[in-house]
Amino acid sequence: MSDHNHTLPFLNKVVWITGASSGIGEGLSYQLDQLGAHLILSARDVDGLNLVNKQLPKNPGSAKVLPLDLEDLAQLPQKTDIAWAFFGHIDYFISNAGLAIRDFALTTELRIDQKIMNINYFGSTVITKRLLPHFIEQGHGHIVVMSSLSGKYGVPRLAAYAASKHALHGFFECLRSETVEQGILITIIVPGMIKTAITAHAITGTGGNVGRIDKTFETAYPVDKAAKKIIKAILKEKEEASVGGLELFTLWLNRVSPWLLRRFIRNHPIKKLRQLKARFFGK
Template sequence: MKQTNQVVWITGASSGIGRALAQAYAAKDARLVLSSRNRQKLEIVQKECISLGAECLVLPLDLADSKDFPARAQTVIDTFGRIDILINNGGISQRALIKETPIELDRKIMEINFFGNIALTKAVLPYMIRQQAGHIVVVSSIVGKFGFPLRSAYSASKHALHGFYETLRAEHKSDHIRVTLAIPGRVKTQISVNAVLKDGTPSNKMDDGQDAGISPERCARQIIRAVQKNKKEVLIGKKELLLVHIRRFLPGLYYRIVDKVKPT
């Protein structure tokens, strides 16, 4: 289904789920804003989107440095006149035990995955209030629903997003601002390769679980469907999602399973 020239701003658009979202929205005639740190990679995605017929602005930003976000939002408004959908997708994961992770690294992960994420939303929110319309999509994770070894700050940052955006949904319902929390399990992207080790360097390793995950294109299709249906939350993945339901309905069984998990 084609869908109308909506202005869709995607963070983490240079890779994985964000790139697949950009391509899928391009095929729906959206006007796209592509953000992440790496301009060159964004320009490759821009070319792909333009070849699909979309208008497309590359707007690099670093989620760890949010001071210019109001100016970035103004640039989008100057270019396209409005912001219909903001997809807060950019982020980094972690592969390090709590006991060996320096607090500076915990703060860095929180800065990128939580504070940077909400700072961009705060920059966009006044325009959505003025429009009396808008949809904010947040790409969380199943570890935003429960903790998991080696991902302490990552899991905490995703949990924090749930609290923030459930509050935003409640505060801005009357402004017709919608919120969808997308909760992927395993998606075959570079997330584990880019995940930081205890010294802050990337793991450079594709996890077996990641490798067996669903494609980013499939993940993107499910996120877009959830946005169209105004779902408050959507779980995306394969059998790993069972753990979310077990955690909720059979917590005793959940803790027995987690005791046996070999962290990777």
């Protein structure tokens, strides 16, 4: 790698990122811009996307803004065609957009279960299937999938969300095994608790808005640090990478003793994590 490529590893690479209007997607957009990428920014909130575009630190206003609603699966193939046509190719698809839900499995309506699956899972797979023939034809393509600790184990009140994130692992693990020979790379990111407004944007089992940031997320892992680690994992072509703070120890515990983890998280897992954090690192 030349020095130039070393400082600008995404130079002239086309990166399509969903969920670019806020949080992790916004943070990734700023850093990828600095690393030389041509960006395609997607989410529902056009004003939010335009603002992110305007605020790109290196090339403000240079991104292509492609508004879309992942819940509207029927429009996604056409949106994918538009995304492809912007630069005539795409090198990276960062499937980052997601919606959280906070409610018990029993009180979550089927239409909400389906909404979460459409946005977090089917939206991602519909776009991926449309991109794949192009990726295979050009001989490369890197898909980055935003999972969650909830893609690894279940905690109370996140059933629909956890189901959608587990589904991503199933789909993309299989896809990786099917396409690795064709130059397709798949990186699954497992974030812990990242300081975004995800808990405020979350919905309830009847479709209401949670509307407030969970206390634990106020002191969670910073977005810019998370974005940096995610980009590092992408550049290292990792198959899977976790990003976050102390809460990542649950991944280790889940490997060595799933039984113990289940007992630990059965009641008030967030509260327990907060107490643990306070004990080791202070308030």
